[in-house]
Amino acid sequence: APVLLWFRYDLRLDDNPALIDAAAKGPVTALFVLDPALDGRPLGGAARWWLHHSLTALSAALAERGVPLLLRAGDATAIVTEEAARIGAQGVVWNRGNTPWLRRLDQTVPVALSRQGLAHRITASDLMVEPEAIRTGSGGAFKVFTPFWKTLQAHHRPAPPQDRPETLRGPGLPDGPIPVPEDWGLLPTRPDWAGGLRAAWIPGEAAAHRRLGDFLQERVQAYGNRRDFPAEPATSRLSPHLRFGEISARRVWQVTEALTGPDGLPFLRELAWREFNHHILFQAPDLHLLPLRPEFRQFPWRDDPKGFAAWSRGKTGYPIVDAGMRELWQTGWMHNRVRMIVGSFLVKDLLIPWTAGEDWFWDTLVDACPANNPGNWQWVSGCGADAAPYFRVFNPVLQGEKFDGDGAYVRRWVPELNRKRQGVHRPAEAEDLFRTPGYPPPIVDHNRARDRALAAFSALKEQN
Ligand code: FAD
Numbered sequence: 001a002p003v004l005l006w007f008r009y010d011l012r013l014d015d016n017p018a019l020i021d022a023a024a025k026g027p028v029t030a031l032f033v034l035d036p037a038l039d040g041r042p043l044g045g046a047a048r049w050w051l052h053h054s055l056t057a058l059s060a061a062l063a064e065r066g067v068p069l070l071l072r073a074g075d076a077t078a079i080v081t082e083e084a085a086r087i088g089a090q091g092v093v094w095n096r097g098n099t100p101w102l103r104r105l106d107q108t109v110p111v112a113l114s115r116q117g118l119a120h121r122i123t124a125s126d127l128m129v130e131p132e133a134i135r136t137g138s139g140g141a142f143k144v145f146t147p148f149w150k151t152l153q154a155h156h157r158p159a160p161p162q163d164r165p166e167t168l169r170g171p172g173l174p175d176g177p178i179p180v181p182e183d184w185g186l187l188p189t190r191p192d193w194a195g196g197l198r199a200a201w202i203p204g205e206a207a208a209h210r211r212l213g214d215f216l217q218e219r220v221q222a223y224g225n226r227r228d229f230p231a232e233p234a235t236s237r238l239s240p241h242l243r244f245g246e247i248s249a250r251r252v253w254q255v256t257e258a259l260t261g262p263d264g265l266p267f268l269r270e271l272a273w274r275e276f277n278h279h280i281l282f283q284a285p286d287l288h289l290l291p292l293r294p295e296f297r298q299f300p301w302r303d304d305p306k307g308f309a310a311w312s313r314g315k316t317g318y319p320i321v322d323a324g325m326r327e328l329w330q331t332g333w334m335h336n337r338v339r340m341i342v343g344s345f346l347v348k349d350l351l352i353p354w355t356a357g358e359d360w361f362w363d364t365l366v367d368a369c370p371a372n373n374p375g376n377w378q379w380v381s382g383c384g385a386d387a388a389p390y391f392r393v394f395n396p397v398l399q400g401e402k403f404d405g406d407g408a409y410v411r412r413w414v415p416e417l418n419r420k421r422q423g424v425h426r427p428a429e430a431e432d433l434f435r436t437p438g439y440p441p442p443i444v445d446h447n448r449a450r451d452r453a454l455a456a457f458s459a460l461k462e463q464n
Pocket of ligand 1: 239274361
């Protein structure tokens with residue numbers, strides 16, 4: 001009898017424990033269920049685009065081995081059970097979830113299956129360490145990154161990744177791979193805003209491995225020194241591939257260590273931030289709604305729709321902020337340094353709630369992640385587990401001059417400024433302001449906005 005292999009955000013054949021388990025038991029039929037219960041909220045637009053192409057790639061790779069990928073939308077618990085019964089499966093196998101929502105399904109689905117007399121097996125998740133397995137000296141969960149990272153390195157080496165099984169086979173697919181149903185509406189139609197995404201990305205497992213290979217050959221050595229300079233292709237750009245599980249963190253860790261030794265550590269340390277944020281999410285499933293520091297619930301945020309519109313469209317008059325927001329809109333990704341700058345600008349210069357920024361990122365990032373996105377927004381806002389101190393207010397002009405000295409990044413994304421040679425980060429101060437048609441003056445004065453933010457943040461500190 002066939003085995004039903006249930007895919008969630010582990011859309012790969014390599015290092016996939018559930019797939020290895022299923023392949024050893026019999027012919028495999030695979031299933032993916034589109035259900036908002038997978039994330040606790042509907043996926044954003046850019047992530048939906050990614051998912052469409054990732055499923056298309058997975059469906060094709062499975063079809064080569066005669067394995068159909070059934071694609072259904074609706075209530076995951078009901079559908080997994082129905083499909084298992086319909087194909088007469090000997091059992092259902094899947095990888096343990098790495099978010100609270102997937103873990104909830106890990107509890108409801110087995111109950112529904114056993115009511116039908118169906119067997120199941122849950123294999124390891126793709127976290128390098130399960131949240132229950134890593135503890136501080138006093139037995140609690142880690143709330144600060146550096147000790148977490150030290151403990152991870154010293155005591156929790158990730159399990160070695162496993163190759164894809166040679167024995168994988170399915171019932172056969174005479175009509176070729178099953179396409180993603182059009183009525184899922186994962187792709188934008190009118191307007192088709194995905195041109196920039198298509199130019200920037202190739203979703204899927206094969207592309208993920210190519211990206212890792214290129215990065216390790218060409219850029220990992222310089223990563224520690226160059227990762228903060230947004231004009232350079234210094235980082236791996238693996239984030240959307242990791243988000244959808246097209247490559248496992250275990251595989252990235254193992255290949256990096258094998259090829260680079262200690263030189264790879266700055267990169268692996270960033271990978272550990274992903275792990276840390278997932279662990280935080282387990283302690284606080286409402287991470288995208290509630291500040292981890294409760295005093296921030298009283299924070300005097302401003303309601304400023306005009307400011308938000310200028311920020312989200314890349315029209316604040318601060319070149320590095322605008323470049324970042326436009327890179328995000330066009331490609332579904334933004335450089336980490338610039339994410340921190342635009343985040344600080346929204347929260348501190350405009351005093352707009354971080355949840356509004358988190359929401360915008362959730363909709364526009366191809367790597368929009370239920371752990372990394374809210375975890376980092378809380379970090380930027382000073383209300384997170386191991387947060388930036390509240391008095392750190394990035395100066396967007398100085399940040400631009402420091403990390404994009406020759407303005408190459410700004411000129412790439414803000415064409416209004418691309419003829420400027422000097423002072424690209426200070427267009428409002430330049431004499432040729434009126435010769436930069438279409439570029440807005442700054443929507444706030446940074447120095448005044450900074451004083452306003454510090455007053456609000458320190459008032460909060462004093463109350464508590
Ligand atoms: P690399 O520098 O090559 O790093 C390798 C991998 O490590 C990344 O792919 C990612 O999985 C992980 N990583 C790196 N930096 C971080 C970090 N600060 N926190 C957690 N994991 C990290 N990352 C997401 O994956 N999804 C998000 O939704 C997300 N939202 C963010 C929101 C804000 C406000 C900020 C400041 C950061 C956010 N990040 C998010 C973290 C980081 O910006 C991206 O992971 C990184 O820019 C992705 O590019 P890369 O793959 O080239 O990273």
